[in-house]
Amino acid sequence: MIDKNSTTILSVQGLRASINGTEILKGIDLTVKSGEIHAIMGLNGSGKSTFAKVLAGHSAYEVTGGSVQFEGKNLLELPPEERARAGLFLAFQYPIEIPGVANTQFLRLAYNTVQAQRGKEELDPLEFDDFVREKMKLLEMKPDFLERSVNEGFSGGEKKRNEILQMALLEPRLSILDETDSGLDIDALKIVANGVNQLANKNNATILVTHYQRLLNYIVPDFVHVMQAGRIVMTGGKELALELETRGYDWINTNKQSVAGVTA
Amino acid sequence: MSEIVNTDYLQCLLKSWSVKSAESQSWLNQLRAQAIDRVSTQKLPTRRDEEWRFTDISPLARLPYQSSQPQYDLQLHDIEHLFLDEAKNRLVFIDGHYSPQLSTITDDKALVIGNLPEFLSAEGSILQSHLGQYAQFDDNVFTALNTAFLRDGALIHVPKNILIAEPIHLLFIATQNEVTSYPRCLLIGETGSQVTIIEDYVALQQAAYITNSVTEISLAASAHASHIRIQRESTQAFHLANCAVSLAHASNYQSVSISLGSQISRYNLDVRLTDEAAECVIDGLTLISDRQLADTHTCIDHLKPNGTSHQQHKCIVDDAAHAVFNGKIIVRPHAQRTNSSQSSRNLLLSRAAQIDTKPQLEIFADDVKCAHGATVGQLDPEEIFYLESRGLSEMAARNLLTYAFGAEIISRIPVTSLKRQLEQTVLNQTQSK
Numbered sequence: 081m082i083d084k085n086s087t088t089i090l091s092v093q094g095l096r097a098s099i100n101g102t103e104i105l106k107g108i109d110l111t112v113k114s115g116e117i118h119a120i121m122g123l124n125g126s127g128k129s130t131f132a133k134v135l136a137g138h139s140a141y142e143v144t145g146g147s148v149q150f151e152g153k154n155l156l157e158l159p160p161e162e163r164a165r166a167g168l169f170l171a172f173q174y175p176i177e178i179p180g181v182a183n184t185q186f187l188r189l190a191y192n193t194v195q196a197q198r199g200k201e202e203l204d205p206l207e208f209d210d211f212v213r214e215k216m217k218l219l220e221m222k223p224d225f226l227e228r229s230v231n232e233g234f235s236g237g238e239k240k241r242n243e244i245l246q247m248a249l250l251e252p253r254l255s256i257l258d259e260t261d262s263g264l265d266i267d268a269l270k271i272v273a274n275g276v277n278q279l280a281n282k283n284n285a286t287i288l289v290t291h292y293q294r295l296l297n298y299i300v301p302d303f304v305h306v307m308q309a310g311r312i313v314m315t316g317g318k319e320l321a322l323e324l325e326t327r328g329y330d331w332i333n334t335n336k337q338s339v340a341g342v343t344a
Numbered sequence: 345m346s347e348i349v350n351t352d353y354l355q356c357l358l359k360s361w362s363v364k365s366a367e368s369q370s371w372l373n374q375l376r377a378q379a380i381d382r383v384s385t386q387k388l389p390t391r392r393d394e395e396w397r398f399t400d401i402s403p404l405a406r407l408p409y410q411s412s413q414p415q416y417d418l419q420l421h422d423i424e425h426l427f428l429d430e431a432k433n434r435l436v437f438i439d440g441h442y443s444p445q446l447s448t449i450t451d452d453k454a455l456v457i458g459n460l461p462e463f464l465s466a467e468g469s470i471l472q473s474h475l476g477q478y479a480q481f482d483d484n485v486f487t488a489l490n491t492a493f494l495r496d497g498a499l500i501h502v503p504k505n506i507l508i509a510e511p512i513h514l515l516f517i518a519t520q521n522e523v524t525s526y527p528r529c530l531l532i533g534e535t536g537s538q539v540t541i542i543e544d545y546v547a548l549q550q551a552a553y554i555t556n557s558v559t560e561i562s563l564a565a566s567a568h569a570s571h572i573r574i575q576r577e578s579t580q581a582f583h584l585a586n587c588a589v590s591l592a593h594a595s596n597y598q599s600v601s602i603s604l605g606s607q608i609s610r611y612n613l614d615v616r617l618t619d620e621a622a623e624c625v626i627d628g629l630t631l632i633s634d635r636q637l638a639d640t641h642t643c644i645d646h647l648k649p650n651g652t653s654h655q656q657h658k659c660i661v662d663d664a665a666h667a668v669f670n671g672k673i674i675v676r677p678h679a680q681r682t683n684s685s686q687s688s689r690n691l692l693l694s695r696a697a698q699i700d701t702k703p704q705l706e707i708f709a710d711d712v713k714c715a716h717g718a719t720v721g722q723l724d725p726e727e728i729f730y731l732e733s734r735g736l737s738e739m740a741a742r743n744l745l746t747y748a749f750g751a752e753i754i755s756r757i758p759v760t761s762l763k764r765q766l767e768q769t770v771l772n773q774t775q776s777k
Contacts, residue, residue, distance in 0.1 A: 136729075136733050137729075137732070137733070138729055139725065139729065140725070159732070159738075160729060160732040160733050161732045161733075161735050161736055161737050161738070161741075163733075164732070164733055164734055164735040165735050169733075170733050172730060172733075175730070176724075176726060176727045176730045178727070178744075178745065178748045179748065179752040179755075180747070180748035180749065180750070180751030180752035180753075180754070180755055181744065181747070181748040181751065186744075189736065189740075189744070190731075190734040190735055190736065193734075193735040193736055193740070194734075194735040197735065229748075229752070229755075246734060250734070250735070
C-alpha cells in the first residue's frame with residue numbers, strides 16, 4: 081500500500097552494472113518505500129534479473145556507476161551476506177539443490193545466522209522445529225519437506241515455496257522475488273502468492289520481477305515498472321501490467337515517450 | 345624401481361608360506377597352491393601397467409612385511425568404541441586373525457555366520473563352489489597373495505528366502521606395526537534372501553602395515569545385499585583390496601564404499617551381472633588429505649539383458665593428496681535394454697591436490713541406455729552466492745557445500761549410527777576456520 085508517511089527502504093540512483101565487460105544495467109532509478117509492492121516487468125534480456133542479482137550482491141556483476149541506499153546504508157559496500165543480514169532477501173529464479181544437507185538443517189543455519197547478527201535469540205533444533213512448522217502452514221507444505229535434502233528432487237512449485245518459506249523465516253525488510261511465478265502451475269502460484277501477501281505489511285516492501293502479468297492477478301502491485309535494455313522505461317500503476325498483457329511489449333516502444341512522465 | 349627389488353618383495357613374502365595343517369581340505373590346499381604358483385610368475389604392478397598408470401605402489405616393494413601373528417591380549421573394552429549399536433552380529437578380526445572372544449553371533453540359527461575354517465567340513469561343498477570362484481587371481485598378484493595366505497575369514501551364508509534385518513558388522517582391526525594381514529570375506533545370498541554387511545577396516549593406532557583383503561559376494565536369483573565398506577586404516581598403512589560380486593537373475597546389490605585412511609590404498613570392485621534383470625547401485629566417497637593416495641577401480645559388467653547399474657563416485661581431495669577413479673562399464677552384445685548411469689564428481693580443496701578420473705564405457709549392444717559424466721573442480725560460485733544471500737559468510741557457505749558434497753554419499757548408508765559417525769568425520773575434515 082502507498083502511504084505518504086512511510087519511510088524509504090531502497091533508493092537506487094543511476095545504477096549501472098556490467099558482466100564480463102558488457103554493460104547490462106544502464107542507469108536505473110528506483111525508490112521503494114515501506115508498505116509498497118513494486119513489479120518490474122520486461123522481456124528476457126531486459127536486465128530485470130540482473131538488477132535483482134546486483135541488489136543482492138552477486139560477485140559476477142561489476143557495478144560501474146550510480147548508488148544504492150538501503151535503509152540508509154550504502155548497499156554496494158556490503159558483501160552479500162551482510163545485505164541479507166541487514167534485511168534484504170532475494171528469492172531465486174533457480175534455487176540451488178544441496179544434496180546431503182537436510183532442509184531443516186539449512187533453514188535453521190540461515191535463521192540462526194541472521195538472528196545472531198541482529199542480536200536476537202538463536203533456536204535449538206527442537207525450538208526451531210516448532211517455529212518452522214508454524215511457518216510452513218502458511219505455504220501448505222508437508223512436514224517431510226524438512227527432512228529432505230535442500231531442494232533436491234523438489235518440483236518447481238516446491239522449490240519456490242521453499243524460497244518463500246525462507247523469506248518467512250528471515251523476515252526481511254525488502255524481498256526481491258525473481259521470476260517466482262516461472263514454472264508454477266496455477267495452484268502452486270496461488271499458494272505462493274498467498275504466502276507473499278500474508279508476509280507483506282506496512283513495515284516491509286516487495287519487488288516482484290516477472291515477465292508475465294499472471295502473478296499480478298494474485299499479488300497486486302502498487303507500482304509497475306517496465307524495463308528495457310537496462311533501463312526502466314515506463315512506470316505506472318497496476319493497470320500498466322494489464323495494458324502490457326493485451327498490447328504486448330512492443331507497445332512500449334511507441335508509447336514510452338508519452339507515458340514516461342508518470343513516475344512514482 | 346628395479347625389477348630385482350620387485351621380485352625380491354614377492355619372494356620375501358612367500359618365505360613364510362607353507363601348506364598349513366594336513367587336516368584342511370585338499371581342495372583348499374589346491375586353491376592355495378594354485379595361487380602361490382601364480383604369485384611366483386607375477387611381479388608387482390608398476391605405472392607401466394595400464395591398470396596402475398596413476399598409482400605408484402613402488403614404495404610397497406621396500407616393505408616386505410611378513411604375515412601377522414595372532415595377538416591375544418586385546419580386551420573388549422579396547423575396541424568397544426568401534427561397535428555399532430544396530431549390529432547384533434559382529435565378527436572381529438585382529439590383524440586378519442579371527443577373534444571368537446571379541447565377536448558376537450546371535451543369528452546362527454537363521455544363517456551360517458562365522459570364521460571360514462570352522463565350516464570347512466559342514467559347508468565344504470558350498471565353500472568349494474564359491475570360494476575363489478569370483479575373485480580371479482590369474483592376473484591379480486594381490487588376490488593371488490591373499491588366496492595363497494588364506495586362513496581366517498568371514499563367512500556369511502544366508503539361506504533361501506531368509507531376511508536378516510540387522511546389519512552384520514565385519515570388523516577388521518589393525519594393531520601391529522610392520523605386518524601384512526590377509527582378510528577374506530565370503531557372502532553367499534541364496535534365492536530371495538536379504539542381508540546388509542558392513543566391512544570395516546580400522547586401526548587402533550598409527551602404524552605402518554599392509555592390509556591385503558579379498559571379498560567375494562554371490563547373490564542368487566532375487567537376493568538382495570547391501571554392502572557397506574569403510575576403509576579407515578592408519579594413514580601410514582597400505583590397503584590393497586579386491587571385491588568381486590556375481591549377480592544372478594533379478595538380484596540386487598547396493599554398495600557404498602568410503603575411503604578415508606591409508607597412505608596408499610587401492611580398491612578394485614568388480615560386479616558381474618550374470619543373468620537377466622540384475623540390478624546394482626554403487627556409490628563411493630574418497631575423502632583424503634596430506635600426501636594420501638586413494639585409487640578406486642570399478643568394473644560393472646553387464647552380460648545379460650535388462651540389467652540396471654547406477655554408480656556415483658565422489659572424491660574430496662585436500663593438501664597434496666591424490667585420488668584416482670577408474671570406472672569401467674561393459675555392456676556385452678547380449679545385454680540389450682541395459683540401463684546404466686555413472687557419475688564421477690570431484691572436488692579439489694587445494695592447489696596441490698590431484699585427481700585422475702577415467703570413465704570407461706565399452707558398449708557392444710545397440711539397445712541400451714548409458715549415461716556418464718565426470719566433473720573436477722572447485723565449488724560452484726552460484727551455490728556459494730545462494731548461501732551468502734541467506735546470510736552465511738563465504739567461509740560458512742564453502743564449508744557447508746563441501747560437507748554436503750561428501751554427506752550426499754554418506755546419507756545412502758542404511759545404518760544410522762554409522763551414518764552419524766561418518767557425517768562427523770566428513771564435517772571434521774571439510775571445515776576450514
